[in-house]
Amino acid sequence: MKSILKKTLIAAAVAGAASANAATITTGVTSSVLTDSPDYPLISQEGFDLAESIDVGTVSGTDIEVQIAPGADYVAGDLLTITFSGATIDTSASSPELACDATDTNCSASTGSGDVAGDFSLIDSTTSTLTFRVTADNSDEENLSYDLSGVTLDSVSGGAISVSTQGTISGSGTSFDAGAATTVAMVSSEFSVAAGDSFDGVVDVENERKQFTDGTTDSATLDVMWGADLLSVSSTGATLALTGSDLAFLNDAEGDLDSGSYALTGATEDTDETTFADNVLSLTTTGGLTSGADAIGVTLTADGVNDEDAQVLSDQSFSADLTLNYSRLVGSTVETGSMTNDNIDLGAWTLSGATINIPYIPYGAGISQIIYVSNDGGVDGDIELTAFDDAGNEYGPVTLSVSAEADKITALSTSIRNALEAEGYDGSSKKMDMTLVINSPSDDIELFTAYNVRGDRLAVNNTKSN
Template sequence: MFKKSLIALALTTASAASFAAVDIETGTEAAALNVSIEGAVNMTEVTAGDVVAVLGAEYAVGDIITFTFAGATLDVATVPGTLTAVNGTNDLDVTVGLLSAADNVVTYRVTEVKDNGNATLQSTVLATFTISNLEFDTATVLANAKTTVTYAAETSTGVTIDAGTKSSGDMITTQKQFSVDRSADSDFDAIIDVEEQRLQFTDNDVVDLVEITLVDDAGTTDFNATAATFDIVLNGSFSYLDTDANTAGIQTTGITTSSGAIAAADILADTVTIKGAAAGTVTITIDADAGAPAAFSEAVIPTIDYTATITVDYTDSGTDGAGTGAAAGEATVVTGEDVGEWVLNGSVIEVPYMPMGPNTQPFLRHTNDGSQSGDITLRYMVEGVDTEYTDSVTLVEDAAPGVRNLLNEIEAALLADGYDRSAAGFKVALEITSNVPADDVKVTTGAKFINQENTDRLSIGVISSN
């Protein structure tokens, strides 16, 4: 009997010793909230989940316990005046009384350590404080990724007790309820075929598509927004798809979406807007043959960088998180999201500035240091006249490798459109496309200005493919 008693005492002592420090992390984070930033935007205060602190040391009357909150402003009026840490394992419960609550720091003093009649180990280890219904200012909650609580304790003489690696926990986290997940989505990725005069893609098709997956995380957030629909603004260039130059706007049936019809007014030269899409994957397809068989045969396909700006319309969770006073809202999900590009299968070099005029002698040398021959074509913009590059014209067919002076060909192309540098000065930007590998081509350009007294030179530089 004596040996059994010693063994029992050893086991209960080991049970107390195995909890060497407080654990506020496990229970608090199990009860934590994940607040929807959009849904909670008009709430006055957020009521947090329970703060749960399991004691890991022996406490006595007069000990001091402190809860420090960070990340949001605590409403001190919701702090309880007394708490009891109930011990469901050992004999001793711990009761504390409030000393102060200010500046996100709540301090209690142990007022009683009481036997709860469990008839087990006389210990405060495993006694558990639970603080419910603490409220925090919503604006400060939403301004930070998380709201945390840290537990500290000391004896009446200032000696730290019950410190450990689990003395802090996350009470509230915040998350955008609406997002875009493109990890498995397709981008616009067509390659424009310069051998086909940029009238189709290298796969002999005129169709390309992009997928954009719109996400509503209502299942993982608290105080959710509802009735959400998304608007997608696709940024690019769409004027080449216009099938009716006599009608205002862009007239085309070549842009479709899996989310429904696109209103004609929402198709502009630089943007296409898809309205009212639901969460899920939206597919946007550009098919110039749909309803306009001649569209690509009449217009050169431009190189395009596509981006998307996405907004969401929703109804928030009200002022109390339960729908009271719910209001409509709008949020930007992403801005300028890269959704692909169309590129050429050749060299494209842009000369951003070339002066032309009676007293100006420009020069432009095209160097192909590779082994392939290919056509050289030109598009241009005249300052003060054009707002986009003109249609492509061929300067040289099947140009062999080497160095080539292109000035005469460029001047002839400009003259054909009425721009005569011998008659009047003007400034022009050039886009020179060569149907050869991009790395093989460079353009060297500049100009010489002549007056009666001297000659000045302008070096524009050596330019490689984009």
């Protein structure tokens, strides 16, 4: 009876101590690449994918370092369970050890401090837990720090890898000295990509839409940063898929990426994959990626104003898919990989002329259209039409047979109908959405739109976007 009572009192005393103290888990590492420099390292997701594992140990700059400082004394027979989340333990490749930190002078009784490290022996391991049994008592465990080593992690879920601990009193099974889950490493892509400068050229309608209002070049850049504390990779170059709405102006008619009056620099053509018809250019970048922070730049040059055969430039939006290539030495083999950042906004071109949309105007038997353009300036402007109808048919782009003549009001209805019919309109009842691009200064252009049906004249709205 006395023995049972004594054990109960001891358990209660230890449990009471545990409520006041708790184990702490640290890494002893400050990240050199993560924002705000947290006390844990960044593991490169790309590097891990190539290496396929990472060790928990004491080798700085190579291992995930984990130190556990108990918050209570342990006696022989007590258990300490360490739990990993965000990663999987490779039990076949691991030989876990928990040893008093050799740099901690309290680990030796000869220091006169009276602190003596207890011995921990592994008794069980799973893909997420390690359980150690204390094989030797200590006099003041809570002043000591233990290094975890010999653990291989062979799978990560991305994001935080955390470690928690839980002590268990021998015999009673009572839990004590819980160490809250603590982030010991962060797994993430080591690459960061963002648009720097974006395309913002204004296509000059007074120069036949063959150059920009402020010169002949327009550039865009992608800012790339990379680096990791552990398992970092080496950049080996990049490829760029540049997408626009109308990139045919770069086609020299033989499928090559330079039409004489127009050119692209900062990247070279991947002939096997470039498809002008899809308005996607597959390119290999020629600069950048020589350090942990760099920029990839692409410049479009437009100087077709003196070439009557040069295609006109369109107002259009640009985007890019950037694929970054990298490598890492794994053992004696150089392993390679790549990662892609999709659909990065790279800006847009606009026209110095007028782009006017008529969102609704009906066509069909008994309906006539009334469309006039007023040009209050001194520059005649060609007019380009694109349209679609309520059945999903598309028409154009096609240039009308009349232009927006300077200082004049010009009727467009007949020319528009003729253009639609030339593009396949069959005269049946249709509701049309039309866009007119007029190569005259936008401030000088106004459009009047209406239609007649059964003797009634009905005005319809139109919107000028620039």
